[in-house]
Amino acid sequence: xxxxxxxxxxxxxxxxxxSIETITAETCLPVELIHGHVIDLMEKEVDYIxxxxxxxxxxxxxxxxxxCNCPWIQTYSFMVKAALKGKIDEKKILNPxxxxxxxxxxxxxxxxxxxxxxxxxxxxxxxxxxYKADAVQVAFEKGLIEYGREVLANIPANCRPVVMxxxxxxxxxxxxxxxxxxxxxxxx
Numbered sequence: 668x669x670x671x672x673x674x675x676x677x678x679x680x681x682x683x684x685x686s687i688e689t690i691t692a693e694t695c696l697p698v699e700l701i702h703g704h705v706i707d708l709m710e711k712e713v714d715y716i717x718x719x720x721x722x723x724x725x726x727x728x729x730x731x732x733x734x735c736n737c738p739w740i741q742t743y744s745f746m747v748k749a750a751l752k753g754k755i756d757e758k759k760i761l762n763p764x765x766x767x768x769x770x771x772x773x774x775x776x777x778x779x780x781x782x783x784x785x786x787x788x789x790x791x792x793x794x795x796x797x798y799k800a801d802a803v804q805v806a807f808e809k810g811l812i813e814y815g816r817e818v819l820a821n822i823p824a825n826c827r828p829v830v831m832x833x834x835x836x837x838x839x840x841x842x843x844x845x846x847x848x849x850x851x852x853x854x855x
Contacts (some may be wrong), residue, residue: 678842
């Protein structure tokens with residue numbers, strides 16, 4: 668759609684400190700840390716920060732839940748705006764509501780309306796971008812599943828596997844997961 672994506676720096680102790688200085692309520696560390704990432708992007712003088720209100724995740728076959736995020740994750744965009752009021756230009760915060768569970772019925776329409784109104788983009792171009800991004804995400808997730816199967820199928824007989832489960836905002840952030848690295852150990 669013509670945007671140049673800029674990401675914030677990797678999480679570190681300084682970013683955590685910057686976050687904690689601005690929070691207005693004690694929450695879990697991943698939610699607190701988002702404040703520092705927003706500040707980092709503002710210091711990079713980006714034009715906009717995409718900070719959506721993500722209500723739920725995509726529907727999965729056989730999953731009867733609504734895949735709702737925890738209330739803190741759902742509302743972090745509002746907490747950040749409140750905590751940084753007067754310190755950031757709120758017009759730079761892009762805060763659409765996203766219902767991934769209701770992909771076609773809600774998500775596509777919400778994003779089309781939001782980005783069409785905000786940037787004058789063609790709704791058809793927005794729809795195509797959403798479906799292209801979704802296809803990349805689906806391929807990535809399938810690749811993770813295949814990689815997991817491959818790893819499990821190749822565990823040496825003398826090893827006991829350990830599986831770590833976690834939310835991606837915890838388990839995939841090296842600072843939050845205490846720089847846990849997957850290492851291959853073979854017992855003699």
